[in-house]
Amino acid sequence: LTLEERLAAYVVEGSKDGLIPDLELALKKYAPLEIINGPLMRGMEEVGRLFNANQLIVAEVLQSAEVMKASVSFLEPFMEKSESAAKGKILLATVKGDVHDIGKNLVEIILSNNGYNVVNLGIKVTPEQLIASAREENPDAIGLSGLLVKSAQQMVITAQDLREAGIHVPLMVGGAALTRKFTSNRIAPEYSGIVVYAKDAMDGLDLANKLQD
Ligand code: B1M
Numbered sequence: 728l729t730l731e732e733r734l735a736a737y738v739v740e741g742s743k744d745g746l747i748p749d750l751e752l753a754l755k756k757y758a759p760l761e762i763i764n765g766p767l768m769r770g771m772e773e774v775g776r777l778f779n780a781n782q783l784i785v786a787e788v789l790q791s792a793e794v795m796k797a798s799v800s801f802l803e804p805f806m807e808k809s810e811s812a813a814k815g816k817i818l819l820a821t822v823k824g825d826v827h828d829i830g831k832n833l834v835e836i837i838l839s840n841n842g843y844n845v846v847n848l849g850i851k852v853t854p855e856q857l858i859a860s861a862r863e864e865n866p867d868a869i870g871l872s873g874l875l876v877k878s879a880q881q882m883v884i885t886a887q888d889l890r891e892a893g894i895h896v897p898l899m900v901g902g903a904a905l906t907r908k909f910t911s912n913r914i915a916p917e918y919s920g921i922v923v924y925a926k927d928a929m930d931g932l933d934l935a936n937k938l939q940d
Contacts, residue, residue: 730756731766738770739777741790743797750801759802760929763833767798771829795829799836806840814842815867815939817899818860820852822873822881830902831872833928841932854888861894868938869894870931873902879909886918895920897938901931 728736730752737746753762774791777783783791817838821831828850839845846864848856861869869889871882882900889898897920900910910924921938925931 734762734766735770735773737798738767738791738794739773741787741794743794746794746798747801750798754802754805758807759805760837762802763799764927767795771795792829796832799829799833803836806836808840809842811842813844815935816844816846816864817868817870817935818846818848818857818864818866819870820848820857820872821850822871822878822885823851823853824881825873825875825878826850827872827874827902830874830928831870834870834872834901834925834931837928837932838935841936843935854885857885858889858892858894861889861892861896866896868897868899868935870899870901870925873900874904876904878902879904879913883913883917886914886922890917890919897921897923899923899925899931899934899938901925901927 730749733749734753737743737749750762757765771791774783774788778788819831819835821828832847835845835847846860846866848860857869871885873879873882882905886898898918900914900922901924905924907924910922915922923934923938925934
């Protein structure tokens with residue numbers, strides 16, 4: 728197998744045997760984010776495909792998630808950090824009912840490496856928790872992540888609840904279950920502030936920078 732194929736295979740097989748030496752090798756060729764968005768994400772896509780086809784069980788997908796998390800934490804110190812002065816504060820959460828947090832945590836790393844003060848509220852965050860934190864933290868933006876189809880619907884409800892609570896800081900939404908169209912047709916009309924859709928973590932950083940200007 729090539730290095731790239733091996734990296735994807737660690738994720739698919741949920742095995743960490745040899746992972747770190749191969750990540751070290753990969754760093755000689757690629758930037759950390761290229762390793763994550765390239766071979767590691769390809770592995771995750773394959774995991775999703777196999778899971779969908781009933782060829783993997785949840786416990787195995789969890790092992791794959793562990794490999795992805797271990798890779799991201801190994802790669803994190805090698806990521807570019809901007810020296811820029813502190814930017815805004817961003818609340819981040821995976822919405823109610825959803826436990827997927829690898830993408831959200833990647834967004835946290837990228838935003839905080841680029842000067843943002845990120846308050847990560849974790850997973851299965853209810854609108855009530857979000858409202859309470861928004862009142863306490865007074866963030867410049869709120870970021871919501873969700874991977875399940877029902878999470879897209881949950882974001883519509885969350886946007887309504889935030890609006891009713893009088894919160895109107897910019898909302899950034901992302902995650903596999905969402906599209907730009909769903910965001911503008913279904914979420915934005917329910918909210919009183921700006922709503923933007925981020926397709927990946929880097930896009931999230933670009934959007935946060937634009938919102939800041
Ligand atoms: Co789940 N899962 N899972 N899972 N899982 C999916 C999402 C699924 C598509 C797999 C499939 O069937 N093909 C499917 C969803 C089906 C649907 O609703 N359409 C699914 C299912 C069904 C489930 C369960 C219901 C399974 C069960 O129990 N029967 C269950 C749900 C539990 C729950 O949430 N209540 C479940 C559980 C799990 C595990 C716990 C085993 C594990 C998660 C572990 C963890 O996160 N700690 C897991 C995993 C790993 C996956 C897949 C395989 C991979 C997700 C992932 O981490 N990708 C996933 C299939 C897939 O996506 N290929 C699947 C890597 C990550 C970096 O990408 O999160 O998309 P992602 O983030 C991207 C962008 O989306 C974006 O940036 C990132 C890239 O830079 N982004 C943002 C994300 N959030 C953002 C926020 C932003 C900006 C950008 O701003 C705020």
